[in-house]
Amino acid sequence: xxxxxxxxxxxxxxxxxxxxxxxCHTVKxxxxxxxxxxxxxxxxxxxxxxxIESVLIKLTGKRPAVPVVFIGGQLVGTTDRVMSLHLGxxxxxxxxxxxxx
Numbered sequence: 001x002x003x004x005x006x007x008x009x010x011x012x013x014x015x016x017x018x019x020x021x022x023x024c025h026t027v028k029x030x031x032x033x034x035x036x037x038x039x040x041x042x043x044x045x046x047x048x049x050x051x052i053e054s055v056l057i058k059l060t061g062k063r064p065a066v067p068v069v070f071i072g073g074q075l076v077g078t079t080d081r082v083m084s085l086h087l088g089x090x091x092x093x094x095x096x097x098x099x100x101x
Contacts, residue, residue, distance in 0.1 A: 001055050002057075003052070003077050004016075004052060004055055004056070004059075005073070007024070007039075007041065008070035008073045008074075008075075009020060009073040011038070011039035011070075012036070012038075012071070012072060012095070012098045012099055012100035013036050013037075013038035013039065013069070013070070013071050013095065013098065013100045014029060014038065014039045014040075014041065014069070014070040015027060015028055015031065015038045015040045015041070015067050015068070015069050015070075016041050016043060016052065016053075016056055016065075016067060016068040016069075017040055017041065017042050017043065017066055018042065018043055018044050018066050019042050019044055019045065019066050020044065021064070021066055021067065023066075023067060024066055024067040025077045026079070027067040027069065027079055027082055028067070029088065030042060030082070030083075031069075034091070034095065034101070035101055036095050036100045036101060038100075040070075043066065045092075047096055053065050053066070054061075056068045059075060060075075060076050060077060060078055065078070066078070067082075069078060069081075071094055071095060071098050071100065072094070072097065072098030072099075072100075073098075076094075
């Protein structure tokens, strides 16, 4: 947990992802198109990826646990939460506040 929170605090936007996950690709594309340029941590490329994913499952209460997005060091959530924020017009202001835009 401490490693995840430390990583999140080092980047305005951090996305935990899997390279083969279509929803991860969708969320990453959204952030890149908005211009946020997120840091992306691919769990399947990390030797400790399964351990990190287990913690993310506990944090979000969701399985599969990815993508998981942190903005301004705070857990935002998975795809459904990110898309709700975006469609509701709250995502861009949140990114501006975190100095990601």
